[in-house]
Amino acid sequence: MRVRRLAIVGLGLIGGSFARALRAAGEVQHVAGFDPDPAQGELALRLGVVDQVFDRAEAAVRDADVVLLAVPVLHTAEALRSCVGGLKDGAIVSDVGSTKQSVLRDVSSICGGLPSWFVAAHPIAGTEKSGVANSFAELFRRHRVIVTPHAGQDPAARALVTTLWQAVGARVVEMDAAEHDAIFAATSHLPHVLAYSFVDMLDRLEHSTDIFPNAGGGFRDFTRIASSSPQMWHDIVRANADAVGSLLDRQIDELQQIRQMMRESRWDEMKALFERARTARERYLTQIE
Structure with a gap:
């Protein structure tokens, strides 16, 4: 088991499927979650996608080893701002945004530069359906996940994120954000x-x-x-x-x-x-x- 505690910020199709897939792979011990829509959080808890749901992102990420920001790309800055105060030393944060330059700009604006612990990623998987009710553990199997490293990237953080995506059946490739x-x-x-x-x-x-x-x-x-x-x-x-x-x-x-x-x-x-x-x-x- 590679992750003791995972936090998902954004309990939709992608965030929910990532939690389900890691749990099915035996790679996570405990999953905490937050969603700005309380109904999505309650549903995620009822479906067993998360073990705990919180009413604040900062509380959800507290003591998490890995945090996944699974929110629409224009909400990346807001999501990171809402939880950065709760991150413990050594925590790794990643995202699932479909655009990478905008995500890196937003992260940089919140943190005053790109932190070594942030790993930008994009799973090339999904369906036309949305919401945690439509999440499933096999969503990423045999699909690509693009990781776009930045100059200050911690190699260990990048390696862990890569390993987690591989554990859920994805094939990870790297490329420049542009x-x-x-x-x-x-x-x-x-x-x-x-x-x-x-x-x-x-x-x-x-x-x-x-x-x-x-x-x-x-x-x-x-x-x-x-x-x-x-x-x-x-x-x-x-x-x-x-x-x-x-x-x-x-x-x-x-x-x-x-x-x-x-x-x-x-x-x-x-x-x-x-x-x-x-x-x-x-x-x-x-x-x-």
């Missing part, structure tokens, strides 16, 4: 923007009531992520606005080019574009985790 944000703007953040926008557009059409009942599996697959937490994705896109905005501009330009092909009946060019996209997806499909 590289991380650029990659996930393309593979995750922009797709969510497109899915939300597409569904909202259809819903505002005059005949929308006829569209959705007649939608098939392709529509369900393409729009599944539009069922994700709007607050969470608002925060992610806002935190990574430069990278997402740049890619959105390119996507808009691409769509305008396709529209021009249609106006000019350049169907061979459109087919060629579709074939390139299909070939690219098939080529990289085995690498998608």
Whole structure:
């Protein structure tokens, strides 16, 4: 057992699943939790996700060996500020935010620089469902977790966080925070923007009531992520606005080019574009985790 006491600040899908997974792996003895929504905390306790729930983050992290900030990225600073006074010497703090540059900036602003005990991480796992009720121990199995070390990083802290993620079945890789944000703007953040926008557009059409009942599996697959937490994705896109905005501009330009092909009946060019996209997806499909 590697962790005597774990504290989860933010008892949602990710925080709850991490607690469940570590407990199932036999890597944690005691789990304390805090959530700003008392109902989530009470539910986490009732489901056995945590052993204790507290009404203040500072109390939840007291005497914890490892603290996980499992909150929306725009609340990282608030979460750390609320609990930093309760951290014991030697405690390790990590996060699960989908943007890493913003998280490192927020941590630095609270601590007057990046502390050696903070390890920035991002599990590439989740579902369109949210809340601790939807958490499960197998969520991270065979998925990547990105760790983005900083210059003042304590190697022992990084090693422990890496080991804990590996213990729950994840594969840990490291990369620079800026590289991380650029990659996930393309593979995750922009797709969510497109899915939300597409569904909202259809819903505002005059005949929308006829569209959705007649939608098939392709529509369900393409729009599944539009069922994700709007607050969470608002925060992610806002935190990574430069990278997402740049890619959105390119996507808009691409769509305008396709529209021009249609106006000019350049169907061979459109087919060629579709074939390139299909070939690219098939080529990289085995690498998608």
